[in-house]
Amino acid sequence: MKMLRFGLAAAIALLPPAAFAAEKKANSIDELAKMYDVTSCKGCHAEIFAEWEKSFHATSLIGSPRTMATIASTIKDGLLKEYTHSGAKEVNDLTVEHMMICAKCHLPQLKNATDAVAREIAQAAIDGAAGDENARSQLAKVGINCLICHNQKALIHRWTDGEIDPTAVYGSKDGDHPDGTFTKIKKSETLPESIMCGQCHGLGPNFDLAEPTQCATLYGSYLHAYVPSGGSETCQDCHMKKDGHGHFMPGYRDPSVAKSAVTVEVDARGYYFLPKAGDSVPTAVVTVKMTSNAGHRIPDG
Numbered sequence: 001m002k003m004l005r006f007g008l009a010a011a012i013a014l015l016p017p018a019a020f021a022a023e024k025k026a027n028s029i030d031e032l033a034k035m036y037d038v039t040s041c042k043g044c045h046a047e048i049f050a051e052w053e054k055s056f057h058a059t060s061l062i063g064s065p066r067t068m069a070t071i072a073s074t075i076k077d078g079l080l081k082e083y084t085h086s087g088a089k090e091v092n093d094l095t096v097e098h099m100m101i102c103a104k105c106h107l108p109q110l111k112n113a114t115d116a117v118a119r120e121i122a123q124a125a126i127d128g129a130a131g132d133e134n135a136r137s138q139l140a141k142v143g144i145n146c147l148i149c150h151n152q153k154a155l156i157h158r159w160t161d162g163e164i165d166p167t168a169v170y171g172s173k174d175g176d177h178p179d180g181t182f183t184k185i186k187k188s189e190t191l192p193e194s195i196m197c198g199q200c201h202g203l204g205p206n207f208d209l210a211e212p213t214q215c216a217t218l219y220g221s222y223l224h225a226y227v228p229s230g231g232s233e234t235c236q237d238c239h240m241k242k243d244g245h246g247h248f249m250p251g252y253r254d255p256s257v258a259k260s261a262v263t264v265e266v267d268a269r270g271y272y273f274l275p276k277a278g279d280s281v282p283t284a285v286v287t288v289k290m291t292s293n294a295g296h297r298i299p300d301g
């Protein structure tokens with residue numbers, strides 16, 4: 001018996017809090033970046049900031065950088081080519097709604113921006129994918145940062161929890177917070193639960209969109225395969241708490257996570273048989289048992 005182990009593939013000088021109230025919309029990537037500036041957080045939460053900065057969440061329009069390239073081809077080979085349906089013949093016809101097919105999860109704060117920002121992002125993705133470093137650094141100014149998870153996405157049940165407080169960071173308790181703009185800490189029931197991550201890590205096709213897309217789907221697999229089979233760990237347990245990953249939240253990129261992702265047992269026995277004298281048919285029985293130790297299907301998508 002042989003045991004093989006491998007990893008599969010392998011916030012305007014802080015805009016006043018009212019900035020989140022959606023009356024004022026950002027008109028450029030720079031304005032959107034200021035609206036969601038998190039540089040103040042760095043001073044007091046340096047370690048968390050450093051972990052987050054290295055994560056794919058920090059540059060969620062660029063990714064590995066397959067994301068930037070795929071957004072570019074979604075625009076060129078999808079939206080613009082299908083202009084009779086999408087209504088967009090050129091980048092200047094694109095709207096926030098068009099870009100939400102990706103931004104719904106890759107940049108949810110785009111809802112607080114005008115169509116001018118959607119166009120700026122679209123053009124930057126196209127230019128960035130073609131090798132333009134300035135376009136790429138423009139895209140790197142916005143992403144899934146502290147305020148997306150600890151404010152915008154921290155409450156799920158609006159009828160019971162009410163609206164998000166634009167002056168609070170959501171965490172594990174209620175209290176005061178020594179930040180000039182975010183002066184309170186409010187308790188979020190969502191934050192420590194897998195559903196927090198499930199808001200973007202996908203259940204399956206995005207049927208809510210006029211033109212459904214399917215990208216990340218592993219929250220579906222977590223809910224319908226892992227949990228019913230007795231799995232009891234949360235996304236946060238495996239991706240934040242274990243091995244001190246914290247806010248880096250690694251997937252396949254960290255060997256200490258990947259190494260235990262899949263274990264494979266192979267049991268083989270070779271033999272041959274003779275249908276008639278002189279013939280020989282080599283045959284083997286191979287029993288392969290693959291066990292995924294991830295809390296969901298891998299790879300995702």
Ligand code: HEC
Nearest residue numbers: 038040041044146150169170171172173175178179182185
């Ligand atoms: C001047 C220092 C300071 C700044 C700036 C600051 N924080 Fe904090 N933050 C703290 C301290 C101290 C606590 C712990 C308060 C306590 O335990 O009562 C805290 C607690 C938190 C918590 C709650 C943790 C929990 O679950 O108990 C979150 C979330 C948080 N900060 C996020 C942020 C974000 C996001 C920013 C940037 C917008 C930020 N902080 C800026 C000092 C700061």
Ligand code: HEC
Nearest residue numbers: 056060063064067105106197200235239249250251252253
């Ligand atoms: C606002 C949406 C959103 C939320 C909430 C969110 N993620 Fe993500 N996450 C993304 C996107 C988008 C990417 C991919 C970015 C890219 O590479 O383009 C990603 C990437 C990742 C990766 C891959 C990183 C890598 O290095 O391979 C992991 C792991 C991950 N997220 C875990 C989590 C966990 C755990 C939570 C909950 C604590 C969470 N995410 C919450 C949107 C989100």
Ligand code: HEC
Nearest residue numbers: 063064066067070071074101102105200201202215216300
């Ligand atoms: C339902 C939320 C959601 C939507 C909508 C979505 N994505 Fe994603 N996407 C994610 C998450 C979460 C990840 C990271 C998880 C993973 O890799 O398993 C991801 C990963 C990716 C990756 C691989 C990341 C990398 O760094 O290699 C690409 C490429 C990508 N998305 C492109 C797109 C494009 C283009 C669109 C729009 C057509 C889109 N996504 C729409 C949530 C979404």
Ligand code: HEC
Nearest residue numbers: 038041045048049052057144145146149191192196236247
């Ligand atoms: C993708 C979502 C996500 C992003 C982005 C994010 N956090 Fe968190 N953060 C969480 C979750 C989830 C927890 C709670 C983990 C738990 O209790 O299981 C947490 C916990 C915390 C805590 C309290 C626990 C601790 O580790 O001390 C602080 C403080 C905090 N985050 C600050 C920040 C700051 C500052 C940033 C930006 C640099 C940030 N977070 C970005 C999801 C996020």
Ligand code: HEC
Nearest residue numbers: 007197201222233234235238251252258261294295299300
């Ligand atoms: C029991 C532990 C465990 C749980 C629970 C878990 N994961 Fe994972 N996850 C892993 C391991 C291990 C990998 C590494 C897989 C690899 O090497 O390709 C992984 C990989 C990933 C990836 C990268 C997938 C890819 O194809 O690139 C993402 C994104 C991710 N997890 C997000 C989540 C989210 C979101 C949740 C909660 C819904 C979650 N995980 C729950 C263990 C877990």
